[in-house]
Structure formats: C-alpha cells, structure tokens
Amino acid sequence: MSHLLELEGVSKRFGGVQAVDSVDFFADPGEIVGVIGPNGAGKTTLFNIVTGFYSPDAGKINFDGHNLVGLKPNQITRVGISRTFQSVRLFAAMTVLENAMVGQHTRTKAGIYGALFNTRRTVNEEQKVHTSAIESLSFFGERLTPRINSLASELAYADRRRLEIARAMATEPQLLLLDEPAAGMNPAEKEGLIELIGRLRDEKGYAIVLIEHDMPVIKGVSDRVVALDYGKKIAEGSYDEVAADPQVIAAYLGKAGSEEQQ
Amino acid sequence: MNLRSALKPGFVGGIVVVYLSAIGMVERFQDRNVITGLVGLGVVLMLVAFAITSYTAARKSDSSLLTGVAVGFISGAFVAIVTMGFEGLINAGLDVRGMFVSITPGLLETLEFGLNPVVGAFMMVVASTAVGAVSGVLVGLEYHLRSAVVFAIGITLLMSLGEPILRVTLGNLQIPTGWLYELGGLTIAGTIIVLALAFGLRWWWMSRADTRREAAAQMPEATRRTWGRASLMAAIVALVALPWIVGPFVSDVLGTVGLYVLLGLGLNIVVGYAGLLDLGYVAFFAVGAYAAAIFTSPASFLVTEEGQQFAEAGFTNLWVALPFVVIIAVVIGAAIGAPVLRLRGDYLAIVTLGFGEIIRTLVLSDWLSPYLGGAQGLTRVPAAPPSSFDLRNPQHIYYLILAFSLIAAYISYRLVDSRVGRAWAAMREDEDVAEAMGISVVRYKLLAFAMGAGVGSLGGVFFAAKIGSIFPNSFGLQVSINVLAVIILGGIGSIPGVIVGAAALVGLPELLREFGEFRLLIYGAILIAIMIFRPEGLLPNKRRQRELHEGQDLAAVDLTKEGPS
Structure with missing residues (x-):
C-alpha cells in the first residue's frame, strides 16, 4: 500500500450510462500516468470523482492515508490533489497574480478579523501568499511574470493553460491532475509542454496524472499509460504495450473490437 | 452627406419635442426660469432635444456641420408644422383639448415664442437650425475645446436647475446670491460669469492633464499614499460639514x-x-x-x-x-x-x-x-x-x-x-x-x-x-x-460607486420634486441613458470596466488613478 493515490473498483452511473465501471487505478509518488481513451470513455468523470465533484456509486479511493470518498472538492484540495480543467477555466476578471494567489487559499488562514484589523499575522500571511504565487508563476520563465497585473482574460491561449497549471501549483499539491493540457496547442507548444510536465515532476516532485488525446505527448511524458473505454479499464502498461494492445486499437479505430467487449 | 441619414434623427428630434409638448412638460417647465427674462426651462428642454439629436447624427457623418443643420432644420420644421396644424384646428373650431388635454393656448404661445403663428413657426425653424448648426460645429471642434464648451453649458444648466438648493446653501455660507439668481433663474450677468468660469476652469484643467499624469506617475509611492489619505480626509471633513x-x-x-x-x-x-x-x-x-x-x-x-x-x-x-x-x-x-x-x-x-x-x-x-x-x-x-x-x-x-x-x-x-x-x-x-x-x-x-x-x-x-x-x-x-x-448604477463591486449610485438614485428624485408628476419620467430617462452609455456604472470598479470594454480603446480607461476607494 505504498501508492500515493489508489482507486479500487470505482463506479459511477449517470442514468442509463455507466460512465465509470469498477475501475482500479493507482499513481505512485513522482510518477507520471497518462490516461487515454476515446471521447466519452469516462476519463474526465474519473477526474471528477477523484477531486470530489462526483461521488462514486461504489469503490474506494485512498490518497496518502486519507479516504477521499465523501470529501468535498475543497477538502480534497487541502489533502494535496490539484487539477486543471479540460476547457481552461480561469477567474477571468481577476489578474494573473490574483488567480495564482487564490491557489494558496487552503494553505492560509486569515479570516474577517485578520482582514479588518490587518494583524501582523495577516500581513505576514499575505506576504507569503504573494511570494508563493510569484514563485508558481515564475516556474514558466518569462511567460507569465511580466503579465501579473493583466486580467486572466487578456492572456493568449497558451498562457492561459500555463496560468491554470500555475494556479494548481499554488495549492501546494502532491498530485496534479491535468485534463487535456495539450488541447489547442501547436507542435512547438506541445514540445514545450512535454518538457514542462517533466520539470513539474523533477523539480516539484509532483505525481502527475494526465488525460490526453495527443499520442506524442502521452508517449513523451508517461511512465505508465492507462486506457479506458466505455468506463472500463481496457489496458495498462508502458506506452508501447498499451499502443499495441488490440483492444485499444479497436477502441480507437473501429467498433468491432469494442462491441465484442460489451 | 446624404439627406436620408439626416431624415431619421430629424424626425426623432421633432417627435420627441412634440411628445414632450403634448404631455404638458414643455408648458409646465416654461414657468421655471433658466435665465430670468430670457429663457424658460421649457424652451431649454426643446433646444436640448434638438441639440442631442443633431449632435449624435452629426457625429456619425463625414460632413458634421451640414448634417447638424439638416437634422436641426427637419426637427424644427416638424415641430413648426405640428404647431401650425394645432393652431389651424383650433381656429377651425375643433375641440383639440378633448383629446390632447395638454395642448393649451399657453403651450402654443411657448412653441411660437410669443409671436404670431407664422412668424413663430419661422422662428422655431430658425432656432432649431441654429442649434443644429452649433451641434454640427461642436462635433468638428478639437476635443479639448468641445469638452470645455459642453462642460460649461452643462454646469450652467445645473447651476440654474439647482437654484433652490444652491441659493439656500450659499445663503448659509453668507455668500450673497443677488447677482447670480433672480426669480428662480440665473441672471444674465450670472449666466455669463458661470459660463466663462466653467469654460475657463475646464480648459485649464484639461490643458494640464498631461503634466498632471506625468507628475502622478513620477510621484513616489509614499507621497501618493499621503495624497490619497489627505483627499480622503478632506472628503470626510466635507461630509461632516455638509448638513x-x-x-x-x-x-x-x-x-x-x-x-x-x-x-x-x-x-x-x-x-x-x-x-x-x-x-x-x-x-x-x-x-x-x-x-x-x-x-x-x-x-x-x-x-x-x-x-x-x-x-x-x-x-x-x-x-x-x-x-x-x-x-x-x-x-x-x-x-x-x-x-x-x-x-x-x-x-x-x-x-x-x-x-x-x-x-x-x-x-x-x-x-x-x-x-x-x-x-x-x-x-x-x-x-x-x-x-x-x-x-x-x-x-x-x-x-x-x-x-x-x-x-x-x-x-x-x-x-x-x-x-x-x-x-x-x-x-x-x-x-x-x-x-x-x-x-x-x-x-x-x-x-x-x-x-x-x-x-x-x-x-x-x-x-x-x-x-x-x-x-x-x-x-x-x-x-x-x-x-x-x-449598486448597479454606481458600478457593481465599487464602494465610491455605491455612494454615487445612492446619491443619483435616491437623492435625485427628491431634488426633482419641483417637477411634480414628470419627476419619474425624467428619472427613468436618466437611468436608461446611464445604462446605455455607461453599462459599467457611474464609478465602476476598474476591473469590471476593463472587462466590459475589452478590445476597445483601453487608453480611454484611466488605470493610472489609484486612490482609496
């Protein structure tokens, strides 16, 4: 039981659709796991279950000694899981810096009293929040730091993706869940992303689970790949193993294979 | 310029004035002096309606003066024709007031500037065309000059409308008001002084805008904070002295x-x-x-x-x-x-x-x-x-x-x-x-x-x-x-906005009481105008302003101003 995150037989049904069907899944500290599968395979639902947006119908979820089932999303962030969203969801009317500062919320305490009387603790804490936000932003070199006072909505698309990751980093997670980080990026930017994900692991020590449709990115970063189809785990292993798996090929290329599975 | 682009605003201006007349607003307002012995509020109301329509039309056209003149002419002609029409109906012995209760002899007299119907109609066209021409010229003026002129006219109108309060206030401050106000309106001398002062001040303020911005930009953080605190204190002192x-x-x-x-x-x-x-x-x-x-x-x-x-x-x-x-x-x-x-x-x-x-x-x-x-x-x-x-x-x-x-x-x-x-x-x-x-x-x-x-x-x-x-x-x-x-009017999320919003929304109707039953009409018109021209509110939170004007000329939004909110 040395896994950082471990899912056992997790299921979720929406009406007549079995979105996730008794999936076992794990991620170890410092590991990068790629999750692939056709549209509607249940990848994002799996993320939403892990982060507490949906509660599973069945199954166990353990993270770093905590049982995650029944916890609210904000509590799960506190124990150390942070995520990005498939469609970039920044706080559009807040500045780049403020977006990153919000990430520090669970790591700080100041309430009404501190804010009203500007106590020494609040001042120190705000200083810490500021420093930590700048630190997260400067992980992306010169991409975000010159724009800290711009509104998030004023950023270019690739920078928005970067900011979303910076905001997730500001929560000081142990595990980072990235939902299609390469979507909408050009080949050069994808190269940069592969390098970035590697650095996130090496420099920050995060375990990373990413959902991605872009196979070169999956191939470039993943230590292990998990393939889902119709809510079921259909393959697991190294990229080459999974890519060669007939069920995976069937799921991506044609109906014949997957219909046999059903 | 093509005539059709002037036709629509021209008719709009004319219809607005006829409408305001037909509901009795022009006549009622005429009792209130703006410049005593010269202009009543009813006439001002008409002229303002002409000015706004010709100004907005002229702004959209390449030849602003011509458009302004044309719009003014059309509006005035429309009003003149309607006035003469009513005059004719009354002369023909028809009971016009059975339907239009507010078409009184007094109103017609106002619309004819107290002259005989034909000369009056002619005067109406002349006046509206002149207002249109002035609006057209204004559009063509350089920004600073235009702004100063509009400001001066606006301040003069406000000074005149605010007479009941201002006279009492100035009286409390032991400032004589005889030279400024007479019979509820501004005196002619007072009007000229106010116009000149407002124009001069605005001109001076705007010509120094660049220097001011530069000074503000160079000001060290500590000085800026001191200034901010000082102005906040001044505002509080003013609020304390106000009642x-x-x-x-x-x-x-x-x-x-x-x-x-x-x-x-x-x-x-x-x-x-x-x-x-x-x-x-x-x-x-x-x-x-x-x-x-x-x-x-x-x-x-x-x-x-x-x-x-x-x-x-x-x-x-x-x-x-x-x-x-x-x-x-x-x-x-x-x-x-x-x-x-x-x-x-x-x-x-x-x-x-x-x-x-x-x-x-x-x-x-x-x-x-x-x-x-x-x-x-x-x-x-x-x-x-x-x-x-x-x-x-x-x-x-x-x-x-x-x-x-x-x-x-x-x-x-x-x-x-x-x-x-x-x-x-x-x-x-x-x-x-x-x-x-x-x-x-x-x-x-x-x-x-x-x-x-x-x-x-x-x-x-x-x-x-x-x-x-x-x-x-x-x-x-x-x-x-x-x-x-x-809070919407003032600007959501903005503290000064709340104050300005409350003053405008609650204070204004109280102060408009002298306009009786037209109070709510004016109030509604002002609200609609504000929401059309400033959807972010009167004193918006800077951030929201940036959001709403995204992609527009951001230079127009003064982001350098940083003060205690």
Whole structure:
C-alpha cells in the first residue's frame, strides 16, 4: 500500500450510462500516468470523482492515508490533489497574480478579523501568499511574470493553460491532475509542454496524472499509460504495450473490437 | 452627406419635442426660469432635444456641420408644422383639448415664442437650425475645446436647475446670491460669469492633464499614499460639514441617501463581491428595523408590568439594542442563506425574492401581529440617548448614518483585497473552480449573506430611529430593487460607486420634486441613458470596466488613478 493515490473498483452511473465501471487505478509518488481513451470513455468523470465533484456509486479511493470518498472538492484540495480543467477555466476578471494567489487559499488562514484589523499575522500571511504565487508563476520563465497585473482574460491561449497549471501549483499539491493540457496547442507548444510536465515532476516532485488525446505527448511524458473505454479499464502498461494492445486499437479505430467487449 | 441619414434623427428630434409638448412638460417647465427674462426651462428642454439629436447624427457623418443643420432644420420644421396644424384646428373650431388635454393656448404661445403663428413657426425653424448648426460645429471642434464648451453649458444648466438648493446653501455660507439668481433663474450677468468660469476652469484643467499624469506617475509611492489619505480626509471633513451648509431639507435627503449607501454597501458584499444575486435584501432591512423597534419602543411586547421603570423609554436604549439587532440579523441572514446554498444565478434570485416577501407577510400575519403590530406597525421608537442628540433632527441622524456608513465602507474596503475577498471573487467567477482551489463555497456564501444581513440591519435600525415608527409596507420589494439599482448604477463591486449610485438614485428624485408628476419620467430617462452609455456604472470598479470594454480603446480607461476607494 505504498501508492500515493489508489482507486479500487470505482463506479459511477449517470442514468442509463455507466460512465465509470469498477475501475482500479493507482499513481505512485513522482510518477507520471497518462490516461487515454476515446471521447466519452469516462476519463474526465474519473477526474471528477477523484477531486470530489462526483461521488462514486461504489469503490474506494485512498490518497496518502486519507479516504477521499465523501470529501468535498475543497477538502480534497487541502489533502494535496490539484487539477486543471479540460476547457481552461480561469477567474477571468481577476489578474494573473490574483488567480495564482487564490491557489494558496487552503494553505492560509486569515479570516474577517485578520482582514479588518490587518494583524501582523495577516500581513505576514499575505506576504507569503504573494511570494508563493510569484514563485508558481515564475516556474514558466518569462511567460507569465511580466503579465501579473493583466486580467486572466487578456492572456493568449497558451498562457492561459500555463496560468491554470500555475494556479494548481499554488495549492501546494502532491498530485496534479491535468485534463487535456495539450488541447489547442501547436507542435512547438506541445514540445514545450512535454518538457514542462517533466520539470513539474523533477523539480516539484509532483505525481502527475494526465488525460490526453495527443499520442506524442502521452508517449513523451508517461511512465505508465492507462486506457479506458466505455468506463472500463481496457489496458495498462508502458506506452508501447498499451499502443499495441488490440483492444485499444479497436477502441480507437473501429467498433468491432469494442462491441465484442460489451 | 446624404439627406436620408439626416431624415431619421430629424424626425426623432421633432417627435420627441412634440411628445414632450403634448404631455404638458414643455408648458409646465416654461414657468421655471433658466435665465430670468430670457429663457424658460421649457424652451431649454426643446433646444436640448434638438441639440442631442443633431449632435449624435452629426457625429456619425463625414460632413458634421451640414448634417447638424439638416437634422436641426427637419426637427424644427416638424415641430413648426405640428404647431401650425394645432393652431389651424383650433381656429377651425375643433375641440383639440378633448383629446390632447395638454395642448393649451399657453403651450402654443411657448412653441411660437410669443409671436404670431407664422412668424413663430419661422422662428422655431430658425432656432432649431441654429442649434443644429452649433451641434454640427461642436462635433468638428478639437476635443479639448468641445469638452470645455459642453462642460460649461452643462454646469450652467445645473447651476440654474439647482437654484433652490444652491441659493439656500450659499445663503448659509453668507455668500450673497443677488447677482447670480433672480426669480428662480440665473441672471444674465450670472449666466455669463458661470459660463466663462466653467469654460475657463475646464480648459485649464484639461490643458494640464498631461503634466498632471506625468507628475502622478513620477510621484513616489509614499507621497501618493499621503495624497490619497489627505483627499480622503478632506472628503470626510466635507461630509461632516455638509448638513450645516445645505440646511435641514437637504440634510433630510442626505439622511435617506445615507441609508441607501448603508444598504448598498451591505448588498454590495453579497452581490458585488460574492456574486450572489439577492433580490430579497429588504428582509434584513426589515429585521433590523423591527428588532430595533421591539427592543426600544415603549409599545413593544417586551415592556412588561415588572419592567415599568423602562416603559417610559422603552425596553432598552438604541445603543444597547444595536449589537443585539445586528447579531439577530446575522443569524437570520445565515438561516436564509443556508437553504439556498446550492442554488445559483437566476434560481437564487427567485428564491431570495421569495424570502423577502415571506418576511413581510410574516409581519402582517395574525400569528405575529401581537408582537410586531401587524398592519398598524410599531410606533414610538425612541431616539437614542443622549437626549441632547435629537435623532428626529435630520442634521443629527445624518451623522449617525454617516459614521456607520464609513465603518461599513471601511469593512468592505479591507475585505475586498484580503483572503476572504479573493475567495469571494473566485466564487463569483466560477464556483466549481473555486471549490477545486480549496475554497469552501458553503462557508463563504454563508459569510457573505451574514455580513450583508448585518450591514442591512443597521440600515433598518437607523430607518426606525429616523422615522420613529415602522409599518410593513415600508419593506416591500421596491426597496430590494432600489438597493440593487443603486449598486448597479454606481458600478457593481465599487464602494465610491455605491455612494454615487445612492446619491443619483435616491437623492435625485427628491431634488426633482419641483417637477411634480414628470419627476419619474425624467428619472427613468436618466437611468436608461446611464445604462446605455455607461453599462459599467457611474464609478465602476476598474476591473469590471476593463472587462466590459475589452478590445476597445483601453487608453480611454484611466488605470493610472489609484486612490482609496
């Protein structure tokens, strides 16, 4: 039981659709796991279950000694899981810096009293929040730091993706869940992303689970790949193993294979 | 320029003037002098309508002067023809006033400038064409000059319209007003002086804009902060001196404005900061007023036989009651907040709307009327001690409201840039993501409701103390809507915005009283105009302004101004 995150037989049904069907899944500290599968395979639902947006119908979820089932999303962030969203969801009317500062919320305490009387603790804490936000932003070199006072909505698309990751980093997670980080990026930017994900692991020590449709990115970063189809785990292993798996090929290329599975 | 582009605005201008005449506004306003002996307000109203239509049309065209002239001519001709038409109908012995009750001989006289119908019609066309030409020229002028001219005319009109208040105010300041005002309007000499002064000042101010901006940019942070503090102090001193300068009537209006500032600041926390559209805010206002009345009125059910010694002054005095009232309101705020935590947007608005009505209905109910007085209300709410401080005196209660408004403003100001403020902002932007960032949405929603309720209840307390008796029909939906309109008009999320919004929305109608039944028409027109031309509000939060004007000329939005808000 040395896994950082471990899912056992997790299921979720929406009406007549079995979105996730008794999936076992794990991620170890410092590991990068790629999750692939056709549209509607249940990848994002799996993320939403892990982060507490949906509660599973069945199954166990353990993270770093905590049982995650029944916890609210904000509590799960506190124990150390942070995520990005498939469609970039920044706080559009807040500045780049403020977006990153919000990430520090669970790591700080100041309430009404501190804010009203500007106590020494609040001042120190705000200083810490500021420093930590700048630190997260400067992980992306010169991409975000010159724009800290711009509104998030004023950023270019690739920078928005970067900011979303910076905001997730500001929560000081142990595990980072990235939902299609390469979507909408050009080949050069994808190269940069592969390098970035590697650095996130090496420099920050995060375990990373990413959902991605872009196979070169999956191939470039993943230590292990998990393939889902119709809510079921259909393959697991190294990229080459999974890519060669007939069920995976069937799921991506044609109906014949997957219909046999059903 | 093609004629068709002038045709439509020309007719619009003409129709507007005919409409304003036909509802009797022009004639009624003509009794009010703008420049005594020269121009009445009715004529000014017409000229302004002509000017606005020709100005907007000229701005869109390449040959502004021609367009202005054409639009002015068409509008004037339209009005002249309609006037002559009515004249003809009356001469033909038709009973025009059977249908158009406001088409009086006095009105026709105004529309003909007191001349005979044919010469009058000619004069109307000449006047409107001249106004159109001036508007056209204005469009072509260099920006600084145009701005100074418009400013000077605007200030002169305001000075003239504000005569009842300004004359009293200047009188209180021992400044003679004989040279400026005469028979309710400006004197001719006064007009020229005001025009020249306003023009000169504006010109000077604008010609120094670049130097000023540069100086502000170079100013070290510490100096800038000192300036900010100094101007804030000056503003507070001005607010403190205000009631003694403007006299009791305007002080009373200021007190009402202050109440709305307080309510606006409270609702601003809920709607502006936390993004929870609350349409039942009046509930907290009512809770504050009723709780204050129950604690302090000798008519309250809490006054018992044993408590006879209290009976003369009520159960307790206002100062003792105040913290309890706020606590009660905060608890009720949280209680109302709890069931609606899961609702968002429109659904939240509808449910809070319901809660607002529930509170009012409860007060009227048979069940609670022994305690809350039902439709008879609760009366004899005493003033707060010391007795030398007479709360019925508008100049006194103003200070009480001012003090608490300042506290509420300070609380808002401190909160917005704190961890709590950031959490609210995140929640307002995207609830799911806020939760994913570790923000307990439940907790911060409740906090927003509770704080909004606390501030709103203060408004209720002072309302009760100001009026002395409270009735359920003071707490209708209209109050919720008005408070919401205050913050939208001023600029959601902006503290100065709330103050300006309350002054415009609550103060203006009071000051427009002399316009009688046309008051609400003017008021509505102003509201619509503001929302069309400044959707972000009068004094918006800079951020929201940037959001709304994204992709437009951002240089026009002065982001360099940084002051205490």
